[in-house]
Amino acid sequence: MRSQYFKHRQLLDFDSNTDDVGFPLPWKKGNEDNHFLFRLYKKNKDEYPSFYQHHLQFFLNRYPDATEQEFFVHVKQIITDTISGLVNKDRYTSKHAQERRNRMQLQEFLTYLNSIDQWFIESTDHETIKRQLEEIAKLLSENKKLKEENKKLRELEPKDYIDIREGKHRTLYHLMLQIRDLKLEDGKELTYATTLNIWCKMIARYFRADGKPISLQSITRYFGMDESADSTKYKDIPAKDRLFTIAPAKKRSL
Known part of the structure; x- marks a missing residue:
């Protein structure tokens, strides 16, 4: 058993909201479990996690070989022992109302402990x-x-796919590249892709070349990602495969 599980209050620390245990003046050590309970009784349900973590971190930092399981067992033992003691208290005393409130709060804190129990302790x-x-x-x-x-x-x-005539896959790439770069009259892009690589993925997923899958890598080499991309890594569409040109339609008069 360790000599100290909970962080002690600093001398002359009169902060009434502290999570530390003990008194601001010199006090007899060895009964820090009672001081822990005293501080716990002043907490509400929402403060249980931070109160528990406050002392857990102190314990883990104090002992290099300490584990949360050891700390958890120690805290739960204090809570369950105290609940058991309060249950067996004489009901017909002036302290019964306060003891009942304490027991209910301890039961509430025990519920919190059970909610974080990774080890099914007792x-x-x-x-x-x-x-x-x-x-x-x-x-x-x-x-x-x-x-x-x-x-x-x-x-x-997709269960089906669009098949490209043999040897004409680069013609499709050329069309896709043109669509990617088309702009409307106001200068804004016709299409906008969150990532430029989506064009390559779309072709690889929905198209086949003469019934055979097209590797993503083979498509990517024709689609420069952006202006800053290393141009030596990409290829231009050969002139013989540029069979179609997408051009703006002529304006029609009303």
């Missing part, structure tokens, strides 16, 4: 089974959601 069979069933239900729900998303993706996945 859980009853019923608690363990309940938690496992909750985890299974959560996984089943996530699995169902993933299946629905996967189904939607499969519906969009």
Whole structure:
């Protein structure tokens, strides 16, 4: 057992909102568990995580071989022992109302501890089974959601493709490059791609060359990504494959 699990209050630290345990004046060590409970009783439900983490980080930093599991076991033992002690207290005393409030708050804090328990520390069979069933239900729900998303993706996945005549795949590339660069009368682009590489991916996915898949790498070499790209890595479409030119339509008078 370690000599210290919780961060002690600094001498002359009179901050009433501190998470540290102990008194601002010299105090007898060895009963820091009571000081931990005293500080806990002043917390609300939303403050439990930060309170727990405050002392956990101190403990982990103080002992090189310390683990969260060791700290968790120590804290949970304090809480469960105190709850048990309060349950067995004489009900017919002037302190009963306060002790009941303390017990309810400790039970609330214990619920928080159980929610972060990765090790199933001292859980009853019923608690363990309940938690496992909750985890299974959560996984089943996530699995169902993933299946629905996967189904939607499969519906969009093409089963058919567009076949290009043998040896004419670069002619298609030339047309795509022209479409990519077309601009409207106001100077704005006709099409806008979030990434320029999407043009290559579209061709690789939806087109075939004489019934055979086209590798993404072979397409990319004809599509310069941007003006700053290394031009030596890309090829121009040969003149013999530039069979079509996309030109603006003539304006018609009304």
